[in-house]
Amino acid sequence: MPNVRYQILCFPFIKEMLKSIPEDDSCMEWPRSRTRQGYGKVYANGKHRRVHCVAYELVKGPIPEGIDVCHTCDNPPCFRPSHLFLGTDVENAADRDRKGRTNSPRGEARKKKLKMIRSWKCGDYG
Ligand SMILES: [Zn+2]
Numbered sequence: 001m002p003n004v005r006y007q008i009l010c011f012p013f014i015k016e017m018l019k020s021i022p023e024d025d026s027c028m029e030w031p032r033s034r035t036r037q038g039y040g041k042v043y044a045n046g047k048h049r050r051v052h053c054v055a056y057e058l059v060k061g062p063i064p065e066g067i068d069v070c071h072t073c074d075n076p077p078c079f080r081p082s083h084l085f086l087g088t089d090v091e092n093a094a095d096r097d098r099k100g101r102t103n104s105p106r107g108e109a110r111k112k113k114l115k116m117i118r119s120w121k122c123g124d125y126g
Contacts, residue, residue: 011042011054018055018081027078038076055079056086064088 013032021028030040030051040051056069059081063069068087071078 011058014042014051014054014079015058017079018059021080021082025082026080027073027075027083028080029075029077030079034077040077040079051077052079052084055081056084060084 017028033041035041035048035050042049042051042054050069052071053063053069057063063086069084070087071083072085073080073083075083
């Protein structure tokens with residue numbers, strides 16, 4: 001059996017909202033409770049989960065252990081799946097930067113962002 005961390009059925013409201021994704025590229029902001037950092041949060045199976053992580057799993061598939069889901073829009077309450085990507089993608093990009101344009105301002109910005117992303121965890125919190 002795969003390692004099922006929670007029951008997807010616990011999130012009918014998120015699923016419902018994901019059925020009506022806006023046609024433009026605007027953010028979908030979580031209308032219910034949020035974490036101190038501004039992320040949407042849900043509580044299920046005795047655990048708090050961040051809504052954008054749940055949305056990612058529902059639409060794009062499981063998040064690898066220890067990997068975080070990031071926003072392309074830098075909008076914490078947003079859980080629009082097309083605005084979400086795995087932290088590994090940033091790490092890959094940062095890796096490319098290290099090999100190519102070392103010391104580029106963009107590389108520095110990425111490193112900063114990467115550090116920030118590493119401090120966001122998708123699993124349990126607080
Ligand atoms: Zn967004």
